[in-house]
Amino acid sequence: MLDAHVRREAMDKAANLTGPWLADLGYARVSGAMVREGDPAVDMHPFAPELRAIFETNGGSSCDAVVCIDRVPTVCLVDCERLSKEASERRHQLRAFCERLWNQNLARVVMVTNVDWLEAWSVDNPDAEPHRYSLSDRKDAAETWSIAGLLNGQALRSRDHWFDPHKRVDKMLLDNILMLVGKLAGCDQEPAAARKLVARLIFITYLEDRAIIGETYRELRKVRPLFEIVAARDRSSLRHLISKLRDDFNGDFLSSADGEPGWENLSDEAFEWIEQFLSRTSLRTGQASFWRYDFSQIPIELIASIYETFLSSKDEASDTPSADRSKRKQGAYYTPKLLADWVVDLAVSDRDVLKERIFDGACGSGMLLTAAFRKIIRASEIRNAREGVRTRAV
DSSP states (O other): OOOHHHHHHHHHHHTTOOSSHHHHHTGGGSTTTEEETTOGGGGGSTTHHHHHHHHOOTTSOOOSEEEEETTEEEEEEEEGGGSOSSHHHHHHHHHHHHHHHHHHTOOOEEEEEOSSEEEEEESSOTTSOOEEEEGGGHHHHHHHHSHHHHHHTGGGTTOTTTSOGGGSHHHHHHHHHHHHHHHHHTTTOOHHHHHHHHHHHHHHHHHHHTTSSOHHHHHHHTOOOHHHHHHTTOHHHHHHHHHHHHHHTOHHHHTTGGGOGGGTSOOHHHHHHHHHHHTTOOTTTOOOOSOOOOTTTSOHHHHHHHHHHHHHHHHHTOOSHHHHHHHHHHTOOOOOHHHHHHHHHHHTTTSOGGGOOOOOTTOSSOHHHHHHHHHHHHHHHHHHHHTTOOOOOO
8 A cells, every 4th residue: 555655756746747846735635626637527627617728728838737725726736847948938938827827817826846946926916026946945835835825824925916906807807997988088988988989899809819700700801900900090990890790799789889979089099098908008007017818718707797897887986866776777787796606506406407498587797697608518517527528628
């Protein structure tokens, strides 16, 4: 029978992580905490789609294992052998991987293992320099980054800038959305028109990042990428793009474009604000101090939640009774994600969700439908895993 030391070495080897660090941190000794690349358990995990996206290379960097706390992906482990030997290129690879994780809004730390050192990288803050531990620092690294260190707050000490909640993608994106609406309203755009414009920009960016709008679509419809149009201040091309999208994707959402004079009369200043929004610039500070939004990685629930908060902030800008009456008249109520998950679980309890039809008669931004769709995906993944069918990353 293998003793504990031999079992730990076997776990470390299975995870393809060099150095003594995995044994020191103890991740593999906590049942179910560590999920490895290629592990069949991925398909049975509550965060199966997110884990598959983390392990997917897509021409970039990936990781060897993910450490989950309360089943939530929290720490990504990367063996340095999968990275470039050249320091600047390795840094570029890791920053690109952190950017992907930031958009997922789950894992907060990346740990890079080497025979001689361990590096910890912040996911939330691109300006935070990684911390390297040498072999002589093994005790400090273990006390800080073990599961106990993560749970008891040791990892947080002197690292407030690493885990700043205001730098997370949901906070940054929502703040930039609200700032952009304000900036556009200051450029002779009516507030309502500014909100519609921003919502459409997000919708188009989502379609582009998800490759729903790709080169084939652009060639067929004779349209250009959104950022290129904005950078060129090309008002007619923007109007043309929205017109084509209105016909092909979402007529209700884009149906009023032709009747809005703001599309043709956007000022150069308005285009400048939009360009900054589409790049990595914080409209509040004017600094390019956060990762680039990537809607191919941002979970759809997060987008729906941000959209609901965006609409809610519009209504809550005024606390007058008339504003409240207007909100009630419009039926604009906003469902928190946890409540949406609970409602869906309650609705389909003791039922085979794969055989059910889901209807939301009071759909706003679709949080309940999104929660139901995710539950259907999860049920399908569990069924496929039991039948030995490999699920494609979504």
